Amino acid sequence: MSVERHDIHAEDPAPYVLGALTESEVRRFESHVAACAVCRDEVERLRPTADALPRSVEPVSPPASLKQALMAVVEDDVRTRDGASETVAAKRPGALARMRKRLSGGGRPALAWASACCALFVGVLAGGYAATQLPAAEERGGRTVAAKIDEARLPSGSGSLVVPASMRDGGVLRVHGLPALDSDSVYQVWVRRGGEMISQSLFSVGQNGEGAAAVTDDLEDADAVLITREDIGGAKAPSENPVLTVPL
Amino acid sequence: MHLVQEGDPRAFELLYDRHGGASFALAYRMVGDRVTAEDISQEAFLSIWRSRTRYQAERGSVRTWVLGIVHHRAIDALRRNLVHERRRSSAEGIEERHEAPERERTDVEAGRREDARHVRSALGELPEAQSRVIELAYFGGFSHSQIADMLEMPIGTVKGRMRLGLEKLRQGLAEKIA
Numbered sequence: 411m412s413v414e415r416h417d418i419h420a421e422d423p424a425p426y427v428l429g430a431l432t433e434s435e436v437r438r439f440e441s442h443v444a445a446c447a448v449c450r451d452e453v454e455r456l457r458p459t460a461d462a463l464p465r466s467v468e469p470v471s472p473p474a475s476l477k478q479a480l481m482a483v484v485e486d487d488v489r490t491r492d493g494a495s496e497t498v499a500a501k502r503p504g505a506l507a508r509m510r511k512r513l514s515g516g517g518r519p520a521l522a523w524a525s526a527c528c529a530l531f532v533g534v535l536a537g538g539y540a541a542t543q544l545p546a547a548e549e550r551g552g553r554t555v556a557a558k559i560d561e562a563r564l565p566s567g568s569g570s571l572v573v574p575a576s577m578r579d580g581g582v583l584r585v586h587g588l589p590a591l592d593s594d595s596v597y598q599v600w601v602r603r604g605g606e607m608i609s610q611s612l613f614s615v616g617q618n619g620e621g622a623a624a625v626t627d628d629l630e631d632a633d634a635v636l637i638t639r640e641d642i643g644g645a646k647a648p649s650e651n652p653v654l655t656v657p658l
Numbered sequence: 659m660h661l662v663q664e665g666d667p668r669a670f671e672l673l674y675d676r677h678g679g680a681s682f683a684l685a686y687r688m689v690g691d692r693v694t695a696e697d698i699s700q701e702a703f704l705s706i707w708r709s710r711t712r713y714q715a716e717r718g719s720v721r722t723w724v725l726g727i728v729h730h731r732a733i734d735a736l737r738r739n740l741v742h743e744r745r746r747s748s749a750e751g752i753e754e755r756h757e758a759p760e761r762e763r764t765d766v767e768a769g770r771r772e773d774a775r776h777v778r779s780a781l782g783e784l785p786e787a788q789s790r791v792i793e794l795a796y797f798g799g800f801s802h803s804q805i806a807d808m809l810e811m812p813i814g815t816v817k818g819r820m821r822l823g824l825e826k827l828r829q830g831l832a833e834k835i836a
Contacts, residue, residue, distance in 0.1 A: 424820035425802045429733050430795035432803075456821075459828040461718065463796050464684045464725045465770070466777035472682035476696050477674060480703050484667050487707065643738065 416446055423452040427460040557585075557635075557656045564588060564653050566619070569637075571656040577629040580610075583637070585654065587619045591639060598640045600648060601627045610635075612644050632658050659720050663710050670707055677721055678703070680770075681728045688732040688797050698735055702728040729796075736799035780830035788823030791816050 419442045425431050426439055443449045557569035566587035573581035583599055591597065591614065599610040608627055615621035625635055636652035638645075661669035681702060686695035706727055713723055781789055794800045794808070802820070806813045 421814060421817035421821060424824050425795065425817055427824070428792060428795040428820055429729060430800065430802045430805070430820065432801050435801075456824050456828070459824050459831065460796065461722045461726065462777050462827075462831055463781075463792070464680065464729065465773050466781055467680070467683045467687045468774065469679045469770070470683040470686050472678055472699060473692075473696060476682070476700055477671075477678065480674065480700050481667065481671055483704060484670055484707055488665065488667050 416442075416448060418442075419446070419449055423449055423456055427453060427457045555656050555658065557583075557654045560651070560653045567654065569654050569656070571625065571635050573629060577632075577658075580625045580627055580629060581635070583623045583625055583635060583656070585615065585619075585621050585623075585637070588615045588621065589619065590615055590617065594642050595639055596642050596644065597621070597623070597637050598644050598648070599623045599625060600636045600638065600652075601625060601629065602633045602636060603627075603631060604633070607636075607648055609644060609646070612640075629658060634658055659713060659715070662707075663713065665710070670710075673706075673720065673724075674703060677724045680721065681724060684725055684728050685732050688729075688799055689735060694735060698728065698731045702731045705731070733799040737801075777831065780827050783830055784823050784826055788819045788826065791819045792823045792827070795820060 419439055422431065422435070422439045422442075426436065431439060439449075443453060553573055555571045555573065557571065559567045559569065561567075564587070566589075567585065568587055569583060569585040571581050571583050585597075588597070596612045596614060598612050601608045601610055610625050610627060611623045613621050613623040629635070635656040635658065636648070637654040638648040638650050638652055640649055659669075659673070662673050678699065682695055682699045685698040685702075686692060689695055689698065702724075706724060713720065717723075781792075784792070791805055791809070794805050795802065800808065802813055802816050806816045809816070
């Protein structure tokens with residue numbers, strides 16, 4: 411590859427160390443820097459100053475749930491270090507953190523039933539096990555609502571929403587027979603309320619097509635819980651008609 | 659760090675304890691939203707855990723390495739999710755994100771606060787035109803061309819102000835630390 415002239419990149423070291431070049435510009439500049447001692451020296455000279463900028467930020471205490479969720483994934487990594495498949499938790503750490511926080515009662519009154527099954531539920535997410543060990547909602551005053559599947563798109567799928575006695579505390583959506591999506595896609599859970607779609611969580615299914623996801627919103631005045639397939643990271647609004655609907 | 663590189667989860671936990679607060683603060687300062695900052699911090703630390711063998715002590719401190727990864731993650735999130743529409747690194751927004759931490763003060767923390775004061779002071783001494791492009795780039799996650807559009811000035815001017823600002827900041831930090 412030919413090296414671009416220095417004068418093309420002479421003003422790039424500063425935006426480079428500040429992270430203000432686009433990805434393609436970074437590639438071009440780094441290719442140039444590899445052969446340009448002037449730019450390389452300038453980058454090395456300016457980098458410590460850019461590195462000092464985050465030191466100007468006042469510390470903000472992160473939530474304790476962040477460390478808990480992070481360490482759970484790390485411990486899971488350690489356990490499966492020698493060959494187990496990548497976990498859902500690893501793919502969706504942020505979503506998992508929020509599910510854990512919500513399910514363990516952060517930000518709202520703790521759910522007795524959810525607390526009881528939280529460990530199992532997180533185990534489902536983190537380990538890809540079948541979500542069949544949750545205590546029956548009926549035993550705890552709640553109920554289980556069967557989902558309607560779009561059979562044309564998910565011919566083998568099924569699902570149900572487990573809600574506690576108080577629908578204000580959300581619920582847990584369990585699915586079976588859903589196809590595993592490619593690495594660029596994810597299932598996204600929504601609550602529909604008065605025509606508004608509110609994102610809840612993202613999840614993947616294991617090889618056996620089973621999975622579970624947290625529904626964290628108040629369901630008392632919700633119309634339905636739905637699932638769509640979205641690009642990884644999730645969408646701000648559904649990009650397709652739901653593949654699964656739980657009418658409420 | 660040696661134990662972290664060997665895959666010791668307890669050592670990694672200690673690393674998080676030491677740098678998690680600064681990482682979360684940086685992410686929060688950049689995206690202005692606690693939930694997104696939480697996601698960024700967690701993704702960054704998982705990345706650190708999984709790429710722990712890539713850390714090279716001769717290239718800088720662990721803290722610099724960690725914060726660099728958080729910074730890149732936050733920029734990715736900002737550019738991917740177009741969070742820029744709802745925030746423009748206004749002075750008000752920046753102040754809102756400076757929350758007082760509720761932690762026990764230690765000598766290390768006191769030292770870091772003093773260091774933070776030096777850096778903020780040096781930043782404050784820059785000409786406004788230079789500090790603005792630096793803040794928009796580093797903390798706002800904007801590219802030089804976005805900043806040029808935003809401030810209605812040529813890209814070359816933006817890059818030049820970044821260079822002059824960093825140069826002056828470098829000198830300012832050297833004087834304050836000396």
